[in-house]
Amino acid sequence: MIIDKLSGNKKIPMHMPGHKRNTALAPYLKRLGADLDITEIEGFDNLHSPNGIIYESMQKAAEVRGAKSAFYLVGGSTAGILASVAAGIERGDKVIVARNCHKSVYNALELQDAKPVFVMPKIHTKTGISGSIEPCDIEDAIKENPDAKLVILTSPTYEGVTSDIKGICKIAHKHNIPVLVDGAHGAHLGFTEDFLLDNIRQGADISVESLHKTLPSLTQTAVCYVNSNLVDSQKVADKLSVFQSSSPSYLLMASIDGCINLLAEKKEELFLAWNQHLEYFYEKCKDLENLKILENDGEFFGLDKTKIVILTKNGPWLSNSLREMGIECEMTTPWYVVAMTGMGDTKEMLSYFASCLLRLDKDAEKWDETDTLGLTLPEKAMETADAKKEEYEWVEVADSLDRISAGYVFAYPPGVPIIAPGEVISEEIKTLLSGYIKAGDGILQNIPENKVKVVK
Ligand SMILES: Cc1ncc(COP(=O)(O)O)c(C=O)c1O
Structure with missing residues (x-):
């Protein structure tokens, strides 16, 4: 593993970084693990032209995911999205884009001067949450814009909603249009049957996945998987050199490598435990009367169980009350709160979370489907x-x-x-x-x- 090689490196560093792994210099260096922080020196490969330990690690990541190639991202999924869009289109091209994409997609399109054609997700009737993107809507958009060069959508979303990637890819590929899926929230999918399928195994040409969001890996770590006859993976690599630092952090790369190795070696055991903790949590929450946990009532193509979406009459009240009980949630809207689970959650953590919700449920106003508002597609007046x-x-x-x-x-x-x-x-x-x-x-x-x- 890369971390073992970093630990074994005892050479006197007459190179960057300037702290020289001298952790006695300042207390924060030790606490931040600077004794393992190096740069591209002999034997440690180079992210931008890999042929050694980084290359081997990325090959393993591709194999674990079932993709042709994997590229390590030290700038989060954001870097992968910027590079994938730049690789997938020429300047000024038309792109079919789900309107509920993350701002990194909008920034990527802007940088390429692209012409987005928006497709709206189906808005969930009872909650206003952005739902799945329908394959028939992608088909209509392609029919109306046969000159489009790329389809981009998010699956799963922040709320855990997935779309029929297989169906969407089938349609797009019929027209030789590649599909880029922002899978930032889906790095944990597809490894065992208890969790939903991942994007690559459903046919996505590119899936960009943040390890740091759900798996045991440091913040900013992500992987861009390419599995396509329509996208040139070398072009993605070239564009990643534009958008990623020329001095990528070895701590971050060692973290990605460690995470991929963990998945390769222990996925059954780890996902089994995560699933059991989640089942325990959901079972306990069956007694909620006023707060409501979002379920798939058939309107979503899929709903990732690792995201806990709590529907409430008062999102800020709920997240503030949980904060007072020692729980910090991921996202608060006026109408719901999203609590993200990750592989690092223990049964005790989820059990405490469920008991706090049950306690707050007694004071909560009963949730109902009124007052919820969803994303709407605005009229476009200008590029x-x-x-x-x-x-x-x-x-x-x-x-x-x-x-x-x-x-x-x-x-x-x-x-x-x-x-x-x-x-x-x-x-x-x-x-x-x-x-x-x-x-x-x-x-x-x-x-x-x-x-x-x-x-x-
Ligand atoms: C849907 C989606 N895509 C992309 C990103 C960007 O990911 P990262 O923070 O890993 O750059 C985020 C971040 O929250 C996201 O929610």
């Missing part, structure tokens, strides 16, 4: 790049009706733009923004003093 070049002003959300947005507004997490540059602020968008503002400070981004940036 993103053009709107960004226009003169702008800031206006109160209340005064923004029919104005053209000059910037992105999104809740973070999940980082899905509610409105993008060039889109028109409708009554529904205004209501959605107001709902988030009412829920509290800090949920929406790019909206200082509750004002939106609009074209003058």
